[in-house]
Amino acid sequence: xxxxxxxxxxxxxxxxxxxxxxxxxxxxxxxxxxxxxxxxxxxxxxxxxxxxxxxxxxxxxxxxxxxxxxxxxxxxxxxxxxxxxxxxxxxxxxxxxxxxxxxxxxxxxxxxxxxxxxxxxxxxxxxxxxxxxxxxxxxxxxxxxxxxxxxxxxxxxxxxxxxxxxxxxxxxxxxxxxxxxxxxxxxxxxxxxxxxxxxxxxxxxxxxxxxxxxxx
Amino acid sequence: xxxxxxxxxxxxxxxxxxxxxxxxxxxxxxxxxxxxxxxxxxxxxxxxxxxxxxxxxxxxxxxxxxxxxxxxxxxxxxxxxxxxxxxxxxxxxxxxxxxxxxxxxxxxxxxxxxxxxxxxxxxxxxxxxxxxxxxxxxxxxxxxxxxxxxxxxxxxxxxxxxxxxxxxxxxxxxxxxxxxxxxxxxxxxxxxxxxxxxxxxxxxxxxxxxxxxxxxxxxxxxxxxxxxxxxxxxxxxxxxxxxxxxxxxxxxxxxxxxxxxxxxxxxxxxxxxxxxxxxxxxxxxxxxxxxxxxxxxxxxxxxxxxxxxxxxxxxxxxxxxxxxxxxxxxxxxxxxxxxxxxxxxxxxxxxxxxxxxxxxxxxxxxxxxxxxxxxxxxxxxxxxxxxxxxxxxxxxxxxxxxxxxxxxxxxxxxxxxxxxxxxxxxxxxxxxxxxxxxxxxxxxxxxxxxxxxxxxxxxxxxxxxxxxxxxxxxxxxxxxxxxxxxxxxxxxxxxxxxxxxxxxxxxxxxxxxxxxxxxxxxxxxxxxxxxxxxxxxxxxxxxxxxxxxxxxxxxxxxxxxxxxxxxxxxxxxxxxxxxxxxxxxxxxxxxxxxxxxxxxxxxxxxxxxxxxxxxxxxxxxxxxxxxxxxxxxxxxxxxxxxxxxxxxxxxxxxxxxxxxxxxxxxxxxxxxxxxxxxxxxxxxxxxx
Numbered sequence: 001x002x003x004x005x006x007x008x009x010x011x012x013x014x015x016x017x018x019x020x021x022x023x024x025x026x027x028x029x030x031x032x033x034x035x036x037x038x039x040x041x042x043x044x045x046x047x048x049x050x051x052x053x054x055x056x057x058x059x060x061x062x063x064x065x066x067x068x069x070x071x072x073x074x075x076x077x078x079x080x081x082x083x084x085x086x087x088x089x090x091x092x093x094x095x096x097x098x099x100x101x102x103x104x105x106x107x108x109x110x111x112x113x114x115x116x117x118x119x120x121x122x123x124x125x126x127x128x129x130x131x132x133x134x135x136x137x138x139x140x141x142x143x144x145x146x147x148x149x150x151x152x153x154x155x156x157x158x159x160x161x162x163x164x165x166x167x168x169x170x171x172x173x174x175x176x177x178x179x180x181x182x183x184x185x186x187x188x189x190x191x192x193x194x195x196x197x198x199x200x201x202x203x204x205x206x207x208x209x210x211x212x213x214x215x216x
Numbered sequence: 217x218x219x220x221x222x223x224x225x226x227x228x229x230x231x232x233x234x235x236x237x238x239x240x241x242x243x244x245x246x247x248x249x250x251x252x253x254x255x256x257x258x259x260x261x262x263x264x265x266x267x268x269x270x271x272x273x274x275x276x277x278x279x280x281x282x283x284x285x286x287x288x289x290x291x292x293x294x295x296x297x298x299x300x301x302x303x304x305x306x307x308x309x310x311x312x313x314x315x316x317x318x319x320x321x322x323x324x325x326x327x328x329x330x331x332x333x334x335x336x337x338x339x340x341x342x343x344x345x346x347x348x349x350x351x352x353x354x355x356x357x358x359x360x361x362x363x364x365x366x367x368x369x370x371x372x373x374x375x376x377x378x379x380x381x382x383x384x385x386x387x388x389x390x391x392x393x394x395x396x397x398x399x400x401x402x403x404x405x406x407x408x409x410x411x412x413x414x415x416x417x418x419x420x421x422x423x424x425x426x427x428x429x430x431x432x433x434x435x436x437x438x439x440x441x442x443x444x445x446x447x448x449x450x451x452x453x454x455x456x457x458x459x460x461x462x463x464x465x466x467x468x469x470x471x472x473x474x475x476x477x478x479x480x481x482x483x484x485x486x487x488x489x490x491x492x493x494x495x496x497x498x499x500x501x502x503x504x505x506x507x508x509x510x511x512x513x514x515x516x517x518x519x520x521x522x523x524x525x526x527x528x529x530x531x532x533x534x535x536x537x538x539x540x541x542x543x544x545x546x547x548x549x550x551x552x553x554x555x556x557x558x559x560x561x562x563x564x565x566x567x568x569x570x571x572x573x574x575x576x577x578x579x580x581x582x583x584x585x586x587x588x589x590x591x592x593x594x595x596x597x598x599x600x601x602x603x604x605x606x607x608x609x610x611x612x613x614x615x616x617x618x619x620x621x622x623x624x625x626x627x628x629x630x631x632x633x634x635x636x637x638x639x640x641x642x643x644x645x646x647x648x649x650x651x652x653x654x655x656x657x658x659x660x661x662x663x664x665x666x667x668x669x670x671x672x673x674x675x676x677x678x679x680x681x682x683x684x685x686x687x688x689x690x691x692x693x694x695x696x697x698x699x700x701x702x703x704x705x706x707x708x709x710x711x712x713x714x715x716x717x718x719x720x721x722x723x724x725x726x727x728x729x730x731x732x733x734x735x736x737x738x739x740x741x742x743x744x745x746x747x748x749x750x751x752x753x754x755x756x757x758x759x760x761x762x763x764x765x766x767x768x769x770x771x772x773x774x775x776x777x778x779x780x781x782x783x784x785x786x787x788x789x790x791x792x793x794x795x796x797x798x799x800x801x802x803x804x805x806x807x808x809x810x811x812x813x814x815x816x817x818x819x820x821x822x823x824x825x826x827x828x829x830x831x832x833x834x835x836x837x838x839x840x841x842x843x844x845x846x847x848x849x850x851x852x853x854x855x856x857x858x859x860x861x862x863x864x865x866x867x868x869x870x871x872x873x874x875x876x877x878x879x880x881x882x883x884x885x886x887x888x889x890x891x892x893x894x895x896x897x898x899x900x901x902x903x904x
Contacts, residue, residue, distance in 0.1 A: 037440055037462035039411075077357075077366045078291075109319075113363050141319075148462075150288035150321055167462055174291050176357060176366030205462050207436045211364040212289035215319035 037148045040167050040204040044158040047143045051134040052121035066195055067101045069156040071149045071213060073114030077176055078210030079152050085178040089130055091188050096131040098196055105136045107144035109216025115139060141215040154208035155188050159195060166191045168206030249279040249358040252369035257390045260378040264340030270393050271308060271332040278360050283313035283324035285434050287441045290323055291357045298351035302339035308332040311396035312473055312481035313432060318361050322441040324432055331393040348375040391858035398473045398481035399856060400871035403822050406489035407470045414439045414460040417453050417491040418474060418484060419822040426498060427477045434471040437461040450495030452822055482820060512668040516675045523679020526646045534611060534711040535642050557688020559632035563639025565677035572673025576666055594730045597722055598738050602772055604719040605742045606749060611712035615753025643677055741775035797851035799863060805847045812878040816851040816864060823889060824873040831891040844900035
């Protein structure tokens with residue numbers, strides 16, 4: 001009886017320490033994955049955010065439609081490259097012509113570059129003609145972190161079934177130079193054309209380049 | 217009302233203070249936030265040759281520039297060259313970057329002055345004195361943690377053809393720039409990708425000390441930049457595990473830079489392939505603050521359980537069983553048992569703490585000590601060997617210790633001091649047994665903040681003492697111990713067996729550390745000690761116990777004195793003794809007409825280490841080289857020595873290994889990167 005209990009205790013001890021080493025080897029749990037990449041082909045997470053007009057906008061409001069998400073910080077030079085050249089507005093117009101919903105998201109936290117109150121957002125939107133559907137304010141970074149938005153501009157496309165089909169940059173020339181726009185492949189325009197033709201998106205992932213999203 | 221007014225005032229003042237604080241943060245300077253310039257290693261260039269240019273970048277305080285892969289955001293630097301006809305500039309080379317984490321986003325940046333090196337080819341056939349104006353437009357992104365500004369700089373350098381001087385005034389600066397560049401690893405790495413994990417196996421010699429390694433990926437989208445990278449080692453392979461990136465498609469190659477220590481990195485390329493299971497963990501890189509508590513708790517728990525496990529180790533168990541028996545003998549004395557248990561715990565914990573503190577202090581002093589570092593000293597091994605022999609002989613019944621000695625209390629029931637020293641002894645002799653399976657976990661503890669690390673060491677001691685605490689405080693547990701009786705006398709000799717085995721193991725380690733001579737000295741000391749103890753045992757009880765031990769003490773001291781000279785050298789020197797490489801020494805040896813074998817190695821180069829182990833350190837090679845009077849020059853490129861780097865470059869190599877043989881009066885022979893014994897030995901034969 002005693003022999004058994006000793007053997008049992010020894011086995012338990014060995015097992016417990018092996019477990020604890022395994023735990024140690026694993027290291028602390030992945031809290032850093034708060035900004036994990038959102039994988040293409042997975043369901044796009046739903047969200048709800050206030051827009052420049054004070055309305056609450058949800059992704060699920062647009063079920064059945066293709067939705068483009070654009071991360072924005074108007075003071076970021078890379079964003080200015082695409083707005084001052086008219087490239088972003090041109091892409092928005094093409095999307096609107098296809099009946100695609102365009103949601104611009106601003107995740108700059110209060111006190112950071114690009115932060116807007118609903119009032120300042122209203123004034124900003126009024127002063128910048130655009131074919132976007134809504135300008136969303138995400139100062140707490142909830143939407144941005146759910147999507148793993150890293151840069152401005154960072155672009156996502158969600159298809160009519162609610163699946164993420166594109167995650168990346170606006171084009172394939174990661175520079176600050178407007179002169180590079182004409183020679184670049186506009187990934188969003190290309191993907192929208194492929195979606196319209198019922199084809200899979202040929203470049204589903206690319207590098208989102210620009211300024212970092214100014215999370216708080 | 218007034219109060220609210222005052223309130224508002226305070227808010228205003230705070231706002232102004234904050235505002236000025238924000239102003240004090242880097243505002244955009246009038247000039248570029250990162251000043252760019254162009255410098256040539258030599259302004260006089262040889263037609264048909266290559267000159268290295270440095271694009272020097274000087275960020276203002278608080279600003280940073282970007283690596284080729286900028287990370288989660290940012291852009292790489294672009295250069296548009298305007299060169300005289302026929303000149304061609306290579307790609308810009310990036311130094312090893314640093315990591316910048318701003319609210320969860322990871323960027324690969326340079327926060328201090330840095331330089332991109334560019335190789336410029338000058339065509340042959342240019343007349344001497346031809347002026348070569350070099351112009352370039354550099355576009356790059358300069359950022360603070362808050363804002364980004366795309367900047368442009370027009371840089372210029374004026375060169376002229378001619379015969380360049382040996383070492384120009386820019387030599388030292390360029391040596392520094394070159395040291396900051398990653399060096400090519402030379403061997404290929406492998407990677408494996410699943411849905412959300414990326415695992416990478418990098419061939420790195422097991423003996424290379426790594427401090428806070430990090431893998432900077434050049435290939436975009438392969439891995440998640442914000443994910444923690446955990447490192448482990450399985451023999452000569454370093455295994456990196458991290459989250460995989462957004463690029464879900466197939467990936468046929470993965471390029472990047474492995475940072476070994478600050479500013480010291482290796483560039484490498486990985487192909488898809490099998491990655492071995494994780495080995496011994498190597499600390500946690502990219503740890504997020506706030507997770508410390510969990511890690512400390514886990515390490516503490518692990519140490520506690522590990523300490524508990526040590527109780528059944530062959531080198532500790534006999535000591536403990538004696539102690540347990542003494543407790544059993546104490547029988548009903550409650551207070552005494554508790555006091556002893558506490559004293560024992562104090563002894564075990566303080567030795568663990570002292571060893572831990574010594575490790576931390578040594579590391580803080582810049583030495584690369586690890587747990588059980590004291591065992592790297594053959595003298596400590598010798599002391600342990602003698603101690604183990606003495607304990608084993610005592611158990612075997614060769615002698616009995618009188619009750620006056622330190623060890624006497626070991627077996628007797630008396631005294632809290634005795635219990636304290638027993639605990640201390642148990643913890644000290646336990647260290648050789650902790651070796652392989654504890655070292656890794658305790659290594660992990662070393663990366664924790666000092667108080668946490670010390671807590672982990674204390675936990676180890678506490679775990680070791682735990683069974684005694686239980687025995688001391690739970691009378692029921694004590695009652696379950698077997699009753700003292702004649703069987704104890706029969707058990708004692710049996711317990712000496714594991715102690716003798718431990719002594720044997722220590723003798724073997726001593727032999728490994730200081731060679732056959734060292735081992736012989738150790739065994740000689742052990743024999744003398746044994747004989748003395750036996751003699752003492754025969755004349756037990758005539759009161760002059762310690763006096764009789766004097767010869768043994770003298771012999772142990774003598775052995776300690778002699779041992780280091782036997783111990784040094786052997787562990788480090790390679791059998792073919794080589795001199796440090798320098799071009800001057802090479803030229804001098806060749807002028808003497810000596811054949812020269814020059815080889816270039818680095819601690820992180822696995823091919824080098826394999827060649828050294830399987831070929832260069834073989835006796836046939838040293839004999840052949842000695843017979844032919846071959847001088848051996850060794851260039852160690854571990855730290856990126858720039859003179860060696862330049863020599864490698866002059867031989868058309870970007871990295872190590874490189875093996876050169878200079879037969880007198882003949883052009884040098886370059887050997888293949890994988891050496892064979894016959895090939896190296898035949899070098900000298902050909903010459904004869």
